[in-house]
Amino acid sequence: MSSSFELLQQCLKRLPGLGYRSAERLALHLLVEQPGACEELMAVLAQARDSVHACPDCGNLCEGDVCEVCADGSRNRAILCVVETVTDLRAMERAGPYRGLYHVLQGKLSPIHGVGPEQLNLAGLSGRLDQLPVEEVILAVSNDIEGEATCHYIQEEILAGRGLRVSRIGFGLPSGGGIPFADATTLRSALEGRRNCD
Amino acid sequence: MRFNRLRAANFRNFTLLESAFPEGAQFICGRNGQGKTNLLEALSLVTSLRSFRTSEIPALIRWESQPRECTLVYEIEHEQLGETVLEVRLRPGSKQVSMDGNPVRKLGDILGIFPTITFSSQDIQILRGSPGLRRRMMDLMFVVMDPRYYTVLTRYHQALKARNALLKQRGSAAQRRPFEDLLVREGWTLMEMRRRLLEVFNPHFQSAYSGISGVEEEPVLQYQPSVNADAAGAYEDVFVSQLRRDQESGTTNRGPHRDDLEFRLQEHGAREFASEGQQRGLVLALRMGMVGWYRQRGGTPPVILADDIVGELDAGRRQGFWRMLGGESQIIATGTVFPREDDFHNWIHWTMEEGRVSRDREESS
Numbered sequence: 001m002s003s004s005f006e007l008l009q010q011c012l013k014r015l016p017g018l019g020y021r022s023a024e025r026l027a028l029h030l031l032v033e034q035p036g037a038c039e040e041l042m043a044v045l046a047q048a049r050d051s052v053h054a055c056p057d058c059g060n061l062c063e064g065d066v067c068e069v070c071a072d073g074s075r076n077r078a079i080l081c082v083v084e085t086v087t088d089l090r091a092m093e094r095a096g097p098y099r100g101l102y103h104v105l106q107g108k109l110s111p112i113h114g115v116g117p118e119q120l121n122l123a124g125l126s127g128r129l130d131q132l133p134v135e136e137v138i139l140a141v142s143n144d145i146e147g148e149a150t151c152h153y154i155q156e157e158i159l160a161g162r163g164l165r166v167s168r169i170g171f172g173l174p175s176g177g178g179i180p181f182a183d184a185t186t187l188r189s190a191l192e193g194r195r196n197c198d
Numbered sequence: 199m200r201f202n203r204l205r206a207a208n209f210r211n212f213t214l215l216e217s218a219f220p221e222g223a224q225f226i227c228g229r230n231g232q233g234k235t236n237l238l239e240a241l242s243l244v245t246s247l248r249s250f251r252t253s254e255i256p257a258l259i260r261w262e263s264q265p266r267e268c269t270l271v272y273e274i275e276h277e278q279l280g281e282t283v284l285e286v287r288l289r290p291g292s293k294q295v296s297m298d299g300n301p302v303r304k305l306g307d308i309l310g311i312f313p314t315i316t317f318s319s320q321d322i323q324i325l326r327g328s329p330g331l332r333r334r335m336m337d338l339m340f341v342v343m344d345p346r347y348y349t350v351l352t353r354y355h356q357a358l359k360a361r362n363a364l365l366k367q368r369g370s371a372a373q374r375r376p377f378e379d380l381l382v383r384e385g386w387t388l389m390e391m392r393r394r395l396l397e398v399f400n401p402h403f404q405s406a407y408s409g410i411s412g413v414e415e416e417p418v419l420q421y422q423p424s425v426n427a428d429a430a431g432a433y434e435d436v437f438v439s440q441l442r443r444d445q446e447s448g449t450t451n452r453g454p455h456r457d458d459l460e461f462r463l464q465e466h467g468a469r470e471f472a473s474e475g476q477q478r479g480l481v482l483a484l485r486m487g488m489v490g491w492y493r494q495r496g497g498t499p500p501v502i503l504a505d506d507i508v509g510e511l512d513a514g515r516r517q518g519f520w521r522m523l524g525g526e527s528q529i530i531a532t533g534t535v536f537p538r539e540d541d542f543h544n545w546i547h548w549t550m551e552e553g554r555v556s557r558d559r560e561e562s563s
Binding site: 188 | 303304306307345346349353356357359360361363364367369372373375376377379380
């Protein structure tokens with residue numbers, strides 16, 4: 001077996017979610033089974049690399065000066081939703097009802113993995129709060145210790161003294177899921193986050 | 199609950215072990231080193247997915263097995279769940295569990311659903327050994343006694359790890375604060391839970407001890423928290439006062455992760471003052487107290503696993519011990535001689551040799 005093949009396989013294996021076998025399968029597919037697909041992939045990759053970048057405002061994927069969400073004049077500039085990753089943002093967009101702006105942190109505080117405030121897109125957040133007419137900030141960060149600490153940090157270091165409405169998204173039962181299927185921790189969150197019936 | 203059958207692949211010294219447990223109390227006899235303790239260890243894992251002998255998963259996987267992985271399949275008769283098949287797959291660094299073929303996403307959800315109580319001759323180390331062993335014992339007991347305990351414990355340890363990493367990285371106060379707030383909140387909750395659960399457990403421990411020893415010697419399990427505080431504010435004060443020391447050592451010096459527990463007998467520390475026999479009695483009472491707690495709680499009675507435990511007792515106490523275990527729980531015991539002194543249970547006799555169990559043909563009643 002040629003060493004270029006092994007190099008390709010090792011390179012593919014480094015991609016998230018791929019193991020040794022899948023990397024081998026992809027490499028074989030690209031080189032032997034569908035050489036045409038390989039050409040296409042190379043072209044598309046090069047094009048995407050040259051045109052796609054992080055939105056200088058919010059951190060979303062973007063191909064122009066700013067991303068589609070930031071460029072959309074119909075969106076409510078008084079609400080800002082803070083998410084960890086672009087994946088989270090896209091999930092929120094697919095869900096539909098949110099019509100405000102986003103801010104992508106590109107991660108959460110995680111001292112164990114060496115992620116501190118400098119590694120996160122926090123300076124950008126302060127800057128935007130100074131410029132935009134924001135009235136409400138929604139923290140849509142994951143429900144674990146690191147997510148909680150990240151929210152806490154943002155509240156203390158960035159939002160304090162601005163007089164904004166700050167909320168965290170609710171944690172509870174998934175839609176269509178009955179109580180018996182929920183795990184104990186989720187049920188406790190659901191109980192703690194209960195709302196009055198108006 | 200009761201075990202109907204166990205299959206273990208690549209666990210400890212078993213290439214493949216298959217063992218069925220008919221009605222009655224099971225006694226597994228065998229020379230040392232045949233795998234009796236390993237069998238009980240495999241059974242006890244269902245309760246909290248932790249071994250009573252080690253916190254290292256790799257130690258549980260048979261050395262020669264490739265890939266490094268062991269599988270345990272339990273067929274269990276459960277009062278609430280009916281006949282249940284639980285499969286546990288252990289790899290270095292991972293535990294996977296499925297119940298009746300459905301993967302269990304959060305391991306916290308099955309803790310304590312399949313209760314077992316293990317009496318082990320190594321239990322004496324809980325009394326004599328390092329505080330870490332006593333904390334581990336507390337945690338294993340308390341996750342069963344209060345379902346919220348596990349959540350608080352894991353959250354505390356996550357916050358602790360993050361804060362310790364920040365101390366080592368010399369992170370700023372602003373960076374530490376969110377983790378410290380969580381650490382203080384969860385730490386205080388954990389302390390309160392430990393205090394309260396010990397109060398619940400102590401009466402069971404005391405009546406178990408007097409049942410075993412036959413005398414009133416007022417044993418107490420006394421909580422010795424690392425932080426002496428009777429209110430959340432005071433707890434935080436102690437925590438804050440340690441900051442400089444914590445920064446110098448790069449680790450959090452005070453908190454529930456440094457708690458201890460003292461066995462006391464007639465108002466003296468049992469580690470220094472109790473006799474050999476009294477010490478053995480105290481650790482037996484620890485387990486027997488759990489049997490008592492389950493009995494009071496009602497619901498699923500735990501399976502009792504007794505690993506070579508009665509060898510240290512005299513004949514009268516042995517008989518008393520078996521009798522105290524009662525008849526409602528399934529009992530699976532090991533030893534080097536059959537319990538002929540026990541006339542309370544109907545024992546089924548097995549012999550274990552080189553990792554294999556076989557039923558003895560002639561059984562004494």
